[in-house]
Amino acid sequence: MTKVSMLRRNLLATGACALVGAVSLPRSASASAFGGRNLTTEEIVRKWYAAWEQKDWGPVDSLLADNFTFTSAAGDDHIGKSTFKERCWKTQINFIGHFDLERVAAGRQDAFVKYLCYTKDGKSFRNVEYLRIKNAQLESLECYFGAESSFPSAVSTGQK
Numbered sequence: 001m002t003k004v005s006m007l008r009r010n011l012l013a014t015g016a017c018a019l020v021g022a023v024s025l026p027r028s029a030s031a032s033a034f035g036g037r038n039l040t041t042e043e044i045v046r047k048w049y050a051a052w053e054q055k056d057w058g059p060v061d062s063l064l065a066d067n068f069t070f071t072s073a074a075g076d077d078h079i080g081k082s083t084f085k086e087r088c089w090k091t092q093i094n095f096i097g098h099f100d101l102e103r104v105a106a107g108r109q110d111a112f113v114k115y116l117c118y119t120k121d122g123k124s125f126r127n128v129e130y131l132r133i134k135n136a137q138l139e140s141l142e143c144y145f146g147a148e149s150s151f152p153s154a155v156s157t158g159q160k
Contacts, residue, residue: 041106041133045113048131048138049099057089065137072143095119102126109133 039047044063051059061081069078070088079087096117103114110132118124126146132139 039136041108041111042104044133044136044138045104045106045111045131046101049101049113049115052093052096053098055093057085060089061085063138065134065139068138069140070143071140073145076143078140095121 047059048063051063064081064084066081068081068084070076070084071078076084076087097120098118100116100118101113102116103112105112110130112128112130114126114128116124116126128144128146130142130144132141
């Protein structure tokens, strides 16, 4: 019998790489009301960030489930769609220029997204968000702010 020796560190690294690879594999399409074709989770996620760049609540609203909740470290604990519109959409929409999606790891009904957001005044900030999706709509979004910042974003502290 041959004995194989492997350091725990290498074993953990191998396991972590396998997990990231598994999450990044293409998934089956989910049901959608968009143009009569099924969209993948990643396509829905990309539509979400593109909708913010359109500066029109209609496309954003159409991507949110009726039971949508938003959570962040800024005191938003599972707030509903109407509160999200007041606290987040209306306060941030004139700030945001565009998003560079640096990493989208999509599962069957969820995704982690790391993005770099460029503001209209030339600054930028980076966040990570976890989105849960059902029936081609966002059921929940958890936002994790990047760097040391205060609400509403790193923009408020002058970070770039």
